[in-house]
Amino acid sequence: MEKRWLEGRGGSFSRVVRGNLYEIGKVMLPRSAIATIAVVTVAGQSSAPEISHAGRPEHGVPLHVLERPLRLRDGIGQAHEDVTASSSDAQAYYDQGLAYLHSYVWIEAARSFNQALRLDAQLAMAYLGLSYAMGELGESEAARRADKQAVALGGHVTDRERTRINLRTAQLAAAVQPEQSSLRATYQKEVNQALAKYPKDVELLLLRGQAEESKHEAPGMGGGQGSVPFYERALAEHPHYFAAHHYLTHAYENLGRIDRALEHASEYARLAPSVPHAHHMYGHVLRRANRIQDAIVEFHLADELELQYFKSESIEPEWDWHYHHNLDLLGVCYEYTGQMRLAEAVLRRSFELPSIQLSQELNEDAWPALLLLEGRPEPALSASKTLAARDEPIVQALGHLIASRSLMALNRVDEASKEGDEAVHQMRAVKLAGVLVPELEMTQGEFLLRKGQAERGRAMLRRAAAKLRADPRADTWTQTLLRLSALWYLSQTLHDKILAAEFAKQLQEYDPSYPGSHYALAKAAEEEGNFAAARKHFQMAIEGWKAADADFVSLVDARSQLAVLQKSVRNPESPKRP
Numbered sequence: 001m002e003k004r005w006l007e008g009r010g011g012s013f014s015r016v017v018r019g020n021l022y023e024i025g026k027v028m029l030p031r032s033a034i035a036t037i038a039v040v041t042v043a044g045q046s047s048a049p050e051i052s053h054a055g056r057p058e059h060g061v062p063l064h065v066l067e068r069p070l071r072l073r074d075g076i077g078q079a080h081e082d083v084t085a086s087s088s089d090a091q092a093y094y095d096q097g098l099a100y101l102h103s104y105v106w107i108e109a110a111r112s113f114n115q116a117l118r119l120d121a122q123l124a125m126a127y128l129g130l131s132y133a134m135g136e137l138g139e140s141e142a143a144r145r146a147d148k149q150a151v152a153l154g155g156h157v158t159d160r161e162r163t164r165i166n167l168r169t170a171q172l173a174a175a176v177q178p179e180q181s182s183l184r185a186t187y188q189k190e191v192n193q194a195l196a197k198y199p200k201d202v203e204l205l206l207l208r209g210q211a212e213e214s215k216h217e218a219p220g221m222g223g224g225q226g227s228v229p230f231y232e233r234a235l236a237e238h239p240h241y242f243a244a245h246h247y248l249t250h251a252y253e254n255l256g257r258i259d260r261a262l263e264h265a266s267e268y269a270r271l272a273p274s275v276p277h278a279h280h281m282y283g284h285v286l287r288r289a290n291r292i293q294d295a296i297v298e299f300h301l302a303d304e305l306e307l308q309y310f311k312s313e314s315i316e317p318e319w320d321w322h323y324h325h326n327l328d329l330l331g332v333c334y335e336y337t338g339q340m341r342l343a344e345a346v347l348r349r350s351f352e353l354p355s356i357q358l359s360q361e362l363n364e365d366a367w368p369a370l371l372l373l374e375g376r377p378e379p380a381l382s383a384s385k386t387l388a389a390r391d392e393p394i395v396q397a398l399g400h401l402i403a404s405r406s407l408m409a410l411n412r413v414d415e416a417s418k419e420g421d422e423a424v425h426q427m428r429a430v431k432l433a434g435v436l437v438p439e440l441e442m443t444q445g446e447f448l449l450r451k452g453q454a455e456r457g458r459a460m461l462r463r464a465a466a467k468l469r470a471d472p473r474a475d476t477w478t479q480t481l482l483r484l485s486a487l488w489y490l491s492q493t494l495h496d497k498i499l500a501a502e503f504a505k506q507l508q509e510y511d512p513s514y515p516g517s518h519y520a521l522a523k524a525a526e527e528e529g530n531f532a533a534a535r536k537h538f539q540m541a542i543e544g545w546k547a548a549d550a551d552f553v554s555l556v557d558a559r560s561q562l563a564v565l566q567k568s569v570r571n572p573e574s575p576k577r578p
Helices: 002-007 013-018 020-027 088-102 106-119 124-136 140-152 159-176 181-197 202-210 228-237 242-254 258-271 276-288 292-313 321-336 340-352 366-373 377-388 393-409 413-428 433-450 454-470 474-493 497-510 515-528 531-544 553-570
Strands: 040-042 045-047
Touching: 088 106, 088 124, 088 242, 106 124, 124 140, 124 159, 140 159, 159 181, 159 202, 181 202, 202 228, 202 242, 228 242, 242 258, 242 276, 242 474, 258 276, 276 292, 276 321, 276 474, 292 321, 321 340, 321 366, 321 474, 340 366, 366 377, 366 393, 366 474, 377 393, 393 413, 393 433, 413 433, 433 454, 433 474, 454 474, 454 497, 474 497, 474 515, 497 515, 515 531, 515 553, 531 553
Parallel strands: none
Antiparallel strands: 040 045
């Protein structure tokens, strides 16, 4: 049975990991609890990627929802761009759509632009905005139709508006063939020319900053060093523009400048208090600033705002990409703090929520992973079967990998081998299977350790950890930390002292503030006979888990071990080691 999994169906399992799947993995959209937003962005433009459900309209947001009338809203941040409109109301709805675009609220952006067009059917810039919104919703054909309508009305607008419309057309051309660097270069050249003509134009400055991005994400989400100067210039022109603060939050977080990111995230949340993503981004950065409880407050506020929105506007939760993503980060933050009951409730809610995005389905292993960490393999196995029954082969493969880990925890290793084999089979059937390579290596490494092949198992788990840590995306930071923690717990469970010490060190390097890092370091120090260090780290773990469930297993153990070590100090005649 072991040989069949290791060799796979027609070739070495190890060669699969190091060869085809790994090569795909290097160019693959990374897994993230944040989720890719159902579209690929090329220089700030969107089109449907292969990993998304965007190309399947029957799974998207119904057109009639995007055309529903709506009122003008407060608290979403103030945006304004002079457009050739027949009425102030049409201008106001255009501005509202622009504000929603800048906060990734695609549904309400589309509704706002459609409302503007109801008031002024000749409003070319409303078609431009609708093109952006439909693109981000994964409706690439609708995005192109809207762009053509904007172009057709271009004879009735100002030169600056025509410039904006022409830039959109260039973006769409680049999106059709994202592998063609010449098209991307053409778009960037046109943005530069537009900015030379209108050097103080805030919207053009934001577009220019987004044009620096190479990642396939929502515009502004992948910003880095090249984007910052343009966003800062936009902010200098409009000091209280929430959009510039939003994009600077992403850029500085991506650069690891958490201090600067926190400054802009706070302003974004202040300027757009009714936007769930504004609070989400503030929480996003707070977790990196060792303010995890404050982060939970912001994620929870975002969740409340979303639920109110769904109720008041009759929106199905699965239509909103952001809702799923926010739940995931709220859940893993509860897990970070040892509030496992709250974590389980939130992550289970996310798991059971239907999804119209493949990227989100690939993030639904957070709940079964938590169950495994808590030593509850039976419900984890049940959850894995739910994933294995999904439509997409890559999600089925994820389900089989979780099933394999669950079965190993139940000491049903032969059955685990069959599930691993099935996962490999499914992964070979899809082009983008590299997204699951770390999960595959974690599962295979555990299998090898349980089969007594310590060195091969350790090597596999080390490779998995290296790939997880190499993912630069800000969204994956907490998830990667918890996966490293899971690898440490696995090492402890299997009594692999060498690997446990290594992963304790990796946890410390990745997040020295994490209570679980201190707990792992305490265990390692205890194993080495360094009881003073063990006492210190147990104490720090206990302090860090002050909000944890009273029966949180690691907290209970830390308190017990610390009590024994402190007793040893007070009474030299007592055993020096617990």
